[in-house]
Amino acid sequence: MKAFLRSFFFLLFIFPLNLLAQDPLPSWNEGATKQSIIDFVKAVTTEGSADFVPIPERIAIFDNDGTLWSEQPxxxxxxxxxxxxxxxxxxxxxxxxxxxxxxxxxxxxxxxxxxxxxxxxxxxxxxxxxxxxxxxxxxxxxxxxxxxxPKFKKLYTECVFQPMLEVLTYLRANGFKTFIVSGGDIDFMRVWAERVYGIPPEQIVGTKMKLKYQVVDGVPSLLRTPALSLLDDKEGKPVGIHEHIGRIPIAAFGNSDGDFQMLEYTTSASGKRLGLIVHHDDADREFAYDRQSKIGTLNKGLDEGPKRGWIIISMKNDWKKIFSFE
Structure with a gap:
């Protein structure tokens, strides 16, 4: 009887605590948004599942500005x-x-x-x-x-969203390869993204300047010329994805209408897909903006996203914390 009671109390108290400690997204509030991410990962990584996706095809893409770190003011x-x-x-x-x-x-x-x-x-x-x-x-x-x-008095690389860092880690732990697909300059992000996000230079898709090979005093280098070879925004994002990645991703995270075509391209393909939009609706902890903002305008995505099955992430309601320094 004593042995039974010990086993009972172990299952009642210790086992749930272990589950809590293994929460892959601890900065997310419990709810439908968090669960949708977990359910998606479980579905595409469970062998024998109708939605199983082989590891080489587990590609997840993330916009940078407003999705992985702040973009205001x-x-x-x-x-x-x-x-x-x-x-x-x-x-x-x-x-x-x-x-x-x-x-x-x-x-x-x-x-x-x-x-x-x-x-x-x-x-x-x-x-x-x-x-x-x-x-x-x-x-x-x-x-x-x-x-x-200017607002947080922190390095810009500290103004990254802790919940999104957890998503990146969670996906990679489940065989995903994570890419940045951003309107930002590809070289600008490559300098620090691996250290901050764990995303290496070869997994960054961004706006690109035309480069010119040159040799000066016997030293070869690449010159950044005043012309673009790719504007990786809006319709340019699917182009960048195809040219750089060569596979249609199965998950896409964005935050503005500049990401609309990226999410559309990802979620319109066959098979299990996941599209999410970060909605900046927390003026106290970060910023609140969407339809009328000149930075990170979110209008079409708010209206059409839910109709397309995309998930709108509320920073205010879905995230326990926004930054690690909170």
Whole structure:
């Protein structure tokens, strides 16, 4: 009888505690969203299941800005570009009187962006082209190791979403290969993504500058020219996925209408599929924005996503914590 009671209490108390300790997504609140991720992984990894997917085909893709880390008040890469204008200004005295650089140097972001896409493109090309990949990578590394988010006063690489880091780890533990598919510059992300997300350079799909091979003083290098070979946003994302990955993913995570075609491409294929959209609805812990925002606009995705079976992740309701530093 005593042996039976010991076994009973072990099952009643110890076994559930062990299950709790093995929770693969501890920063997620219990509920339908969290369970949908777990159910999907179980379905595609259980041999004999009608939804079983062989390991080589277990591809999951993630947008970066707004999906894996914050993107407000401005895209972090653009904030890098703004800081680079200040660094490069001594070599360009004409910028003191030339927009949008004049406004950037004066600290007026409103003035810098007044010219719309033309101004944005001018800033990006001035700070992202005309240099070798080694020089560009070094400037990104220096910036990412010291620049801080204006609201959180943390390094930008600390402003990553803890629940999404757990998803990345969980998927990889179950045979998935995880890719970033982002509108951001591919080289900008490659500098730090492996350290922060565990995603190596060869598993990053992003916007690409046209490169030119050159040999200077006997040393070969790649020059970043002021032209794009791929704009990896909206319709460009499926193109980038096909060119870089060569397989249609079975799971896609995004946060804005810029990710719509990526999710559509992923979830329209045959077999078990998973599409999720991170909805920024927590103004207290992060930011709250969607339809009217110029950064990370989420309009079409909110309306059509649920109709297509995509899951809308509520940061406010689905995540126990957003950042590891909370």
């Amino acid at each position: 401005l895209y972090f890469q653009f904030l890098f570009a703004v800081d680079q204008v200040k660094v490069l200004a001594p070599k360009h005295p004409e910028w003191k009187t030339k927009e949008p650089f004049k406004s950037v140097l004066a600290g007026s972001m409103k003035g810098a962006l007044a010219g719309g896409e033309k101004s944005l493109l001018a800033i990006m090309m001035a700070t992202h082209a005309g240099m070798t990949t080694d020089v560009f990578n070094a400037s990104v590394k220096e910036w990412i190791e010291s620049a801080q988010h």
